[in-house]
Amino acid sequence: MPPLPAHSPRKVPRQERSRRTMERILDAATRVLAERGYDGASTNRIAAAAGLSNGSLYQYFPNKDAIVVAVLDRFADHLAERLGAEIEAAMSEPWQTGGRSLLEAQIRLLEENADLLRVVVEHVPRLGPFGKLDALRQRLADLVRIYLLLNRDRFRPGLDVDAALWIITETVGQLAIRYVLDRPPIPHDRMVDELAELIIRYIRSEPAP
Amino acid sequence: MPPLPAHSPRKVPRQERSRRTMERILDAATRVLAERGYDGASTNRIAAAAGLSNGSLYQYFPNKDAIVVAVLDRFADHLAERLGAEIEAAMSEPWQTGGRSLLEAQIRLLEENADLLRVVVEHVPRLGPFGKLDALRQRLADLVRIYLLLNRDRFRPGLDVDAALWIITETVGQLAIRYVLDRPPIPHDRMVDELAELIIRYIRSEPAP
Amino acid sequence: MPPLPAHSPRKVPRQERSRRTMERILDAATRVLAERGYDGASTNRIAAAAGLSNGSLYQYFPNKDAIVVAVLDRFADHLAERLGAEIEAAMSEPWQTGGRSLLEAQIRLLEENADLLRVVVEHVPRLGPFGKLDALRQRLADLVRIYLLLNRDRFRPGLDVDAALWIITETVGQLAIRYVLDRPPIPHDRMVDELAELIIRYIRSEPAP
Amino acid sequence: MPPLPAHSPRKVPRQERSRRTMERILDAATRVLAERGYDGASTNRIAAAAGLSNGSLYQYFPNKDAIVVAVLDRFADHLAERLGAEIEAAMSEPWQTGGRSLLEAQIRLLEENADLLRVVVEHVPRLGPFGKLDALRQRLADLVRIYLLLNRDRFRPGLDVDAALWIITETVGQLAIRYVLDRPPIPHDRMVDELAELIIRYIRSEPAP
DNA sequence: CATGAATGAGACTTCATTCAT
DNA sequence: CATGAATGAAGTCTCATTCAT
Numbered sequence: 110m111p112p113l114p115a116h117s118p119r120k121v122p123r124q125e126r127s128r129r130t131m132e133r134i135l136d137a138a139t140r141v142l143a144e145r146g147y148d149g150a151s152t153n154r155i156a157a158a159a160g161l162s163n164g165s166l167y168q169y170f171p172n173k174d175a176i177v178v179a180v181l182d183r184f185a186d187h188l189a190e191r192l193g194a195e196i197e198a199a200m201s202e203p204w205q206t207g208g209r210s211l212l213e214a215q216i217r218l219l220e221e222n223a224d225l226l227r228v229v230v231e232h233v234p235r236l237g238p239f240g241k242l243d244a245l246r247q248r249l250a251d252l253v254r255i256y257l258l259l260n261r262d263r264f265r266p267g268l269d270v271d272a273a274l275w276i277i278t279e280t281v282g283q284l285a286i287r288y289v290l291d292r293p294p295i296p297h298d299r300m301v302d303e304l305a306e307l308i309i310r311y312i313r314s315e316p317a318p
Numbered sequence: 319m320p321p322l323p324a325h326s327p328r329k330v331p332r333q334e335r336s337r338r339t340m341e342r343i344l345d346a347a348t349r350v351l352a353e354r355g356y357d358g359a360s361t362n363r364i365a366a367a368a369g370l371s372n373g374s375l376y377q378y379f380p381n382k383d384a385i386v387v388a389v390l391d392r393f394a395d396h397l398a399e400r401l402g403a404e405i406e407a408a409m410s411e412p413w414q415t416g417g418r419s420l421l422e423a424q425i426r427l428l429e430e431n432a433d434l435l436r437v438v439v440e441h442v443p444r445l446g447p448f449g450k451l452d453a454l455r456q457r458l459a460d461l462v463r464i465y466l467l468l469n470r471d472r473f474r475p476g477l478d479v480d481a482a483l484w485i486i487t488e489t490v491g492q493l494a495i496r497y498v499l500d501r502p503p504i505p506h507d508r509m510v511d512e513l514a515e516l517i518i519r520y521i522r523s524e525p526a527p
Numbered sequence: 528m529p530p531l532p533a534h535s536p537r538k539v540p541r542q543e544r545s546r547r548t549m550e551r552i553l554d555a556a557t558r559v560l561a562e563r564g565y566d567g568a569s570t571n572r573i574a575a576a577a578g579l580s581n582g583s584l585y586q587y588f589p590n591k592d593a594i595v596v597a598v599l600d601r602f603a604d605h606l607a608e609r610l611g612a613e614i615e616a617a618m619s620e621p622w623q624t625g626g627r628s629l630l631e632a633q634i635r636l637l638e639e640n641a642d643l644l645r646v647v648v649e650h651v652p653r654l655g656p657f658g659k660l661d662a663l664r665q666r667l668a669d670l671v672r673i674y675l676l677l678n679r680d681r682f683r684p685g686l687d688v689d690a691a692l693w694i695i696t697e698t699v700g701q702l703a704i705r706y707v708l709d710r711p712p713i714p715h716d717r718m719v720d721e722l723a724e725l726i727i728r729y730i731r732s733e734p735a736p
Numbered sequence: 737m738p739p740l741p742a743h744s745p746r747k748v749p750r751q752e753r754s755r756r757t758m759e760r761i762l763d764a765a766t767r768v769l770a771e772r773g774y775d776g777a778s779t780n781r782i783a784a785a786a787g788l789s790n791g792s793l794y795q796y797f798p799n800k801d802a803i804v805v806a807v808l809d810r811f812a813d814h815l816a817e818r819l820g821a822e823i824e825a826a827m828s829e830p831w832q833t834g835g836r837s838l839l840e841a842q843i844r845l846l847e848e849n850a851d852l853l854r855v856v857v858e859h860v861p862r863l864g865p866f867g868k869l870d871a872l873r874q875r876l877a878d879l880v881r882i883y884l885l886l887n888r889d890r891f892r893p894g895l896d897v898d899a900a901l902w903i904i905t906e907t908v909g910q911l912a913i914r915y916v917l918d919r920p921p922i923p924h925d926r927m928v929d930e931l932a933e934l935i936i937r938y939i940r941s942e943p944a945p
Numbered sequence: 946c947a948t949g950a951a952t953g954a955g956a957c958t959t960c961a962t963t964c965a966t
Numbered sequence: 967c968a969t970g971a972a973t974g975a976a977g978t979c980t981c982a983t984t985c986a987t
Binding site: 335360361362372373375376380381382 | 976977978979980981987
Binding site: 148235269271272273275276279280283284287293294295299300303304306307310311 | 357440478480481484485488492493502503504508512515516519520
């Protein structure tokens with residue numbers, strides 16, 4: 110049985126120069142992926158874009174997919190960092206405005222990274238579950254879960270928390286993605302409002318007066 | 319003027335044998351796509367799966383993508399046919415139950431074709447817009463639009479029909495897809511109910527008593 | 528040792544219908560060759576142009592090259608027939624004008640068949656010596672030889688008949704071909720004159736008065 | 737890595753290897769072309785003849801035609817270099833012997849490269865105009881044109897310089913080619929004499945006494 | 946005889962990956 | 967560590983030719 114293909118960086122670079130080279134590779138790979146899609150992102154093109162010889166790539170990554178995974182992980186880190194800040198800010202607001210802010214932030218973040226998002230969604234073959242992107246998704250789900258549990262009595266009686274959790278996170282996530290990738294003729298702010306309305310009405314027990 | 323790259327079958331088979339071979343190719347391609355994804359679906363493998371020589375494929379299709387498109391078109395035809403029946407049935411019901419039936423039918427249909435759906439969603443790079451799949455999507459959107467327009471006064475005052483249309487169709491479509499592909503621990507019927515609830519609450523003007 | 532590839536028609540058709548089909552194939556092949564060159568002249572395209580199924584070709588010709596050879600032979604026959612008439616006419620004229628007429632006829636004939644000529648010269652890989660084209664060349668050479676021998680005393684003393692024969696026929700043949708294919712900015716009549724001048728001066732013993 | 741010996745060429749050991757490989761490819765391609773013609777010169781065969789893997793070819797050339805063009809360019813360079821020397825030498829002679837020398841040189845050069853010449857003339861489909869071969873042809877044409885213009889008064893009155901230029905260059909070029917490829921039973925020196933005679937008589941105003 | 950479906954060898958090309966320097 | 971030449975498997979596609987109907 111052949112060894113499973115390793116998808117993690119071959120080495121954790123200790124030296125500064127190595128770290129910089131690795132960044133250059135990831136920057137280049139990100140650019141190439143965004144511009145030419147997964148299939149167009151050959152290792153040679155990535156190496157060229159990074160100003161490196163093609164062989165050098167393999168000193169930092171065991172194979173092409175490891176590079177892609179690293180790009181996606183870094184993308185997830187970026188999103189996590191940015192969203193983290195928004196989450197903290199949102200926690201100090203009342204939940205109504207806080208929730209809306211988070212929604213808005215999520216859409217805005219995706220809009221800022223539409224190219225890479227398109228690659229993730231449309232072009233990247235499944236490379237096994239994406240550790241960090243899934244972690245980010247999980248983190249947002251946890252937030253919603255806590256909120257749902259804490260405010261259980263405010264919601265309509267029959268609400269199945271587990272089902273609702275899935276519905277809400279997927280609705281927000283998928284609609285945000287489609288909104289950014291398909292660019293329907295809906296203004297950004299309106300989109301946020303509609304999404305908020307969709308979710309709030311789904312869980313609240315009483316209609317707005 | 320050069321002929322546009324043809325994505326349509328090279329020949330319309332007149333003989334029975336020819337028709338059967340074409341079906342064999344499409345069946346094989348469907349199987350291979352479902353099992354190995356778009357990138358893994360080489361013409362060689364499709365030919366082998368169809369019990370044909372590689373060259374024979376090209377008597378029926380001008381290139382690989384034409385085969386994939388044909389598979390997707392056939393998939394869309396299948397869905398359209400099945401959904402068509404459901405739509406007719408739903409039209410003779412009162413709209414509350416009719417709408418739910420349609421929702422249920424849509425999810426059920428996707429469940430029955432999960433493998434191919436996965437390929438469509440995850441693996442197939444954009445081959446230009448898919449004629450027939452998009453047509454089907456459009457048809458459903460039209461249905462929703464008509465419903466929204468006819469019942470405009472029943473809904474909450476501020477409802478932006480265009481925005482709502484997009485929100486509704488994408489929500490239903492994307493959630494159904496994710497439900498089928500990710501298999502969250504939500505029973506089929508519950509899923510239908512939640513989805514119906516999500517949509518109805520989004521548009522109605524008064525709370526359910 | 529495998530049998531040598533046969534380059535002659537598989538059968539001499541006895542029935543009228545067969546003969547007509549054969550003509551259709553040759554017409555089609557001629558057209559396709561002229562329009563798309565040797566490499567572009569696939570058997571399928573020839574069959575299509577002839578309004579036949581691709582398999583039927585092989586009832587009349589053992590392989591593709593046999594078709595090409597037949598086309599070229601027919602071309603040679605056509606040239607021979609036309610030139611034959613001109614030769615006869617030329618024989619009843621005084622040799623000075625007769626020679627010029629032949630020159631003119633040769634260039635005119637090639638001009639009328641420039642497309643096919645281009646294929647013969649530029650695209651057709653050597654398929655062994657072309658029986659009939661070579662025969663035609665030989666016939667013209669014989670004519671020149673006879674003329675040279677009969678008028679030996681009129682020419683400059685040192686003339687080596689064999690060398691001159693080759694020089695003359697090749698000069699006329701090659702220049703006519705290049706003239707037709709490369710279309711230099713020289714009018715047809717001038718070209719004939721120059722060619723005549725070139726040859727006459729080469730062999731005559733006395734200057735023009 | 738051990739320090740490089742101080743006296744070893746500091747220059748490009750890598751590029752040197754590369755250069756050699758390229759030469760090997762061109763040599764192999766030349767050989768294969770000469771032996772099997774254009775159609776028989778597959779990339780696989782060229783690679784094999786060069787002792788390389790098929791893929792390596794594409795490190796040096798973007799496609800098959802680029803290889804053929806490079807072979808032809810190298811051939812043209814070779815001819816140009818050799819002819820260049822002859823031209824210089826001829827310029828220091830009186831024009832009568834100089835012209836003959838050039839004629840002789842041209843035929844001799846072609847004889848030395850008969851194999852490749854055959855490929856160029858018979859097998860290579862038009863790959864667009866051959867830069868360097870055409871340049872060489874042009875260079876010779878210019879030489880003739882200058883000579884014709886400078887000696888205009890020495891020639892017969894009615895001479896059309898443009899027509900004559902074309903006639904002369906094509907006559908010499910085509911006859912030399914046919915002589916080398918068809919090997920008529922004419923000795924080399926005789927051939928040169930006849931060719932010279934043919935041209936001189938064509939342009940001169942007075943016959944030799 | 947005609948048909949056209951089927952064949953299969955072989956062409957060109959790409960690309961992830963390895964390895965000697 | 968870096969380089970880039972070299973590899974070779976695999977992919978898409980074409981085409982002359984055969985054969986069952």
